[in-house]
Amino acid sequence: MNAEPKTIGVRAPNWLGDAVLSLPALRDLRAAFPAARLEVVARPAVAPLYGAVPALDGIREVKGLRAEVAALRGFDVGVLFTNSLGTALAMRLAGVRERWGYARDGRGLLLTRAARRPAATGGRSQVFYYRAMLEQIGVATSGAPDASLTCPEAWRTSARALLGGGEHFVGVAPGAAYGGAKRWPAARFAAAAGLLARERGARVVVVGTAAERPAGALLARECGALDLCGRTSLPELVGVLAELDLLLTNDSGPMHVAAALGTPVVATFGPTDWRETAPFGGRTAIAREPVECAPCRFRECPIDHRCMERLEPARVAETARALLRGESGGRA
Ligand code: SF4
The missing domain is CATH 3.40.50.2000 (Glycogen Phosphorylase B;)
Incomplete structure (x- = not known):
């Protein structure tokens, strides 16, 4: 894709800890595409957490493949912070034109930009696993990783x-x-x-x-x-x-x-x-x-x-x- 995407949908991890550790990569996407509408698509166990992440344009809570496909329709770019075949398939079925993520779980052919899983983490935080994926597919990452959450007063x-x-x-x-x-x-x-x-x-x-x-x-x-x-x-x-x-x-x-x-x-x-x-x-x-x-x-x-x-x-x-x-x- 040459033109800047207008909408980006990020499929969040299904575990709370992974969702936190992927926050720096989410912020990298925000910085790389400042004009795009950036939304997160997540399971109910994780979705509310993104209410503590400023600078997101939307949160779509999904349960089941049908709901996931419906929620993903209309995005120019879909970014997978998950590793499963099913989540890549949902993006493909939703007609998301650009589908980016790690080529894991036999889903490489479903992706338009596929990163190779690092052979080893080199003893580094999983934060860098998500950032390495973005770097491999050509999205710039910069600065110290920011995995912070801001608790709303309510x-x-x-x-x-x-x-x-x-x-x-x-x-x-x-x-x-x-x-x-x-x-x-x-x-x-x-x-x-x-x-x-x-x-x-x-x-x-x-x-x-x-x-x-x-x-x-x-x-x-x-x-x-x-x-x-x-x-x-x-x-x-x-x-x-x-x-x-x-x-x-x-x-x-x-x-x-x-x-x-x-x-x-x-x-x-x-x-x-x-x-x-x-x-x-x-x-x-x-x-x-x-x-x-x-x-x-x-x-x-x-x-x-x-x-x-x-x-x-x-x-x-x-x-x-x-x-x-x-x-x-x-x-x-
Ligand atoms: S690290 Fe050793 S003691 Fe701990 S769960 Fe594994 S095998 Fe058991």
């Missing part, structure tokens, strides 16, 4: 109502949708968060989906936490994360959202690659045990889960203190 107001008063909160996000291997035990979160909350005169707040209710109940019992698991919409979750003094979390969607909001984050890492999916932002630290088998990327641990079981609450708490003191190199 979302903060809703969050304050849920929090029910108080000024200081230590958050805990004990879930990890990917699998059990990524989860640090809830009792350890309770010990670390309880310690930090007592030191800071704060209340512990647990966030997550309904699947995290057992962990939320445990934290409520062990350290008097306010359990919000399964009780927040995505905007309310973003509002709560923006109100926290600190978040202790597994490698999860809330981890990435909190980091993007500028909330201090300490993330426990076990089987996943901390170099690729660590929270992206200045006020973050990771706590991990340097076991020989990590990163294995297993969903469930086939041995004794030593990467998480050996990580003591006192170490996580000390990592958080160092981060809050503003010391660099807060990784443990």
Whole structure:
């Protein structure tokens, strides 16, 4: 395509964390095509997040192939931040003339500008995976990657109502949708968060989906936490994360959202690659045990889960203190 596109539709990733890590590439598109109408097409689990991204011209929420095809009709250019054949097929069926993305999952022939998946990430954040795709297809990227989110005031107001008063909160996000291997035990979160909350005169707040209710109940019992698991919409979750003094979390969607909001984050890492999916932002630290088998990327641990079981609450708490003191190199 030689003429500048008038409309660009970006198919967002389906996972919250990936949506955050692709924000710098989204901003690169905005900068490269300042006059185009730039919209995001996303699943319901992710779409509301883009309400915290200024400079977008529209958000189209879709569920199912038929809705996706209908939502994509009329765009001059479609950009895939997803990796699946199905999302490329939807763009083709919608008649989007220019279809850009990685040639993965057998979809190369459906794309008009196809990037080759990097053989290795080189130990870099996944932020650069999305940017490398744009660079390969001829879209300029420049400047330091900006993965920030701006919490709308209305979302903060809703969050304050849920929090029910108080000024200081230590958050805990004990879930990890990917699998059990990524989860640090809830009792350890309770010990670390309880310690930090007592030191800071704060209340512990647990966030997550309904699947995290057992962990939320445990934290409520062990350290008097306010359990919000399964009780927040995505905007309310973003509002709560923006109100926290600190978040202790597994490698999860809330981890990435909190980091993007500028909330201090300490993330426990076990089987996943901390170099690729660590929270992206200045006020973050990771706590991990340097076991020989990590990163294995297993969903469930086939041995004794030593990467998480050996990580003591006192170490996580000390990592958080160092981060809050503003010391660099807060990784443990
Ligand atoms: S194999 Fe090692 S890194 Fe993977 S989950 Fe088990 S203990 Fe953790």
